[in-house]
Amino acid sequence: MPTVADVARVAGVGAITVSRFVNGTSYVSAAKKKKIQAAIDKLGYRPNQAARILKGHRAKVIGLILPDLADPFFGKCASAIESYASAHGYMTLIVASKHDRNISNNEVSMLIGQRVAGLIVVPSLSNDSLTEFLHEGIPIVALDRPLSGIAADEVVVENLGGAQTAVEHLIGHGHKRIVCVGYDKESHAVSHRILGYTNAMQSAGLKPELRLSIQSYEDALKLAKQWSKSPDRPSAIFTLNNVATRHMLEALREVNLQIPEKIALVAFDDLELAKLLSPALTVVRQPAVGLGAQAARVLFERIAAPKNQESEFGIKLVLPVEFIIRNSCGCTGIPAA
Structure with a gap:
């Protein structure tokens, strides 16, 4: 197994310089860095992480x-x-x-x-x-x-602004009863999405309606069954993350609530196959x-x-x-x- 000394010999520099380069503890010139890296690549040298830790260095x-x-x-x-x-x-x-x-x-x-x-x-x-x-x-x-x-x-x-834009889009379609569905309301990201939803609804004079315990398919299916039996079901859904979206899509399909004919849906966060679904999913895409x-x-x-x-x-x-x-x-x- 190649050592620091071997790398130093091939690179034509001192062992201390190699150690400085490997550990990042002090300055090494660009020219020497290039030589040392070339020697490391040639020899297949790997620093001994255990030894570095014993010497007080942080692991890489x-x-x-x-x-x-x-x-x-x-x-x-x-x-x-x-x-x-x-x-x-x-x-x-x-x-x-x-x-x-x-x-x-x-x-x-x-x-x-x-x-x-x-x-x-x-x-x-x-x-x-x-x-x-x-x-x-x-x-x-x-x-x-x-x-x-x-x-x-x-x-x-930008969680708040993204959510507000999505809900305003649904309102622009004429939807009056838009339900916000998801979980993890204590998290910063989700709480800001809820705030964006609430802002959009209240600005349009509409009543926010939150369903924030939808963490599983069973939760989503229970909610979808309630809606399928009610003549006063919501006309649109805004989901707070892609886990909630996936569960709601499956549940709505199970109870035959077609999207968007019977209930529209906009999701926060894009799914891998969202554009291949039928219908393709309107989303707030996070980078x-x-x-x-x-x-x-x-x-x-x-x-x-x-x-x-x-x-x-x-x-x-x-x-x-x-x-x-x-x-x-x-x-x-x-x-x-």
Whole structure:
């Protein structure tokens, strides 16, 4: 197995210079970096992470805490983060809190024990355990929603405005009774989407109607059955995320409530096959890949920054969303985008 000395010999530099390059502990000229990287590639050298950790260095690993691995949106974010980290020579350790406090606390302890260099987290529970990262000097970036009470960087999307635009579109179709369907109302992202829905309804003089316990197909089916038997059912639905959307689509099909003939639907977040559905789904599209990539960029800037140059206050990036009009809202003749 090649060693630091072997890399130094092939690159024509000193072993200390190779160590500095591998550990990122001090300045190495661009010319020497190029020679060292070429030698590493030629020899297939891999730094001994265990030895680095024993010497007090951070592992070349970042942590990523998601609330739910089953949500395709977070899957896209994670893929973008992993790709960015890999391009910078880091691995990504991905865990899911599953909205469980004990699981989350155990994951935080594990990541700290692994001496990760930084953390990207989608907050879903109390932030108390995350303060341990700050005490250890490990940078944190909040993804999709902010970390309350912690001065961490955050990368989010325009949830409120996107939701308001979607509901205003349904109102423009003449819908008076539009129901907001989903779950996780305590989260920052979902609460802002609910606020956007409520703003649009109240501005039009309409009464908001919330159904915020739809977390499973069974929940959605129960609601759809109630509507199918009622002559006073809503004429449109606004779903808060793609998990709720998927459940509602399946439930509405089961009770034969055709979209948009019997009930229109607009969703927050785009599904992978949304444009191939019949009818194609009108959505608020989030830049999932861009969100993950921007979160990773901010984190690696923090990791690379000298300690005395780190900002005490977190930065906030708000990425725009895109309203994609297809056919489930009632529009016709719209090519699926």
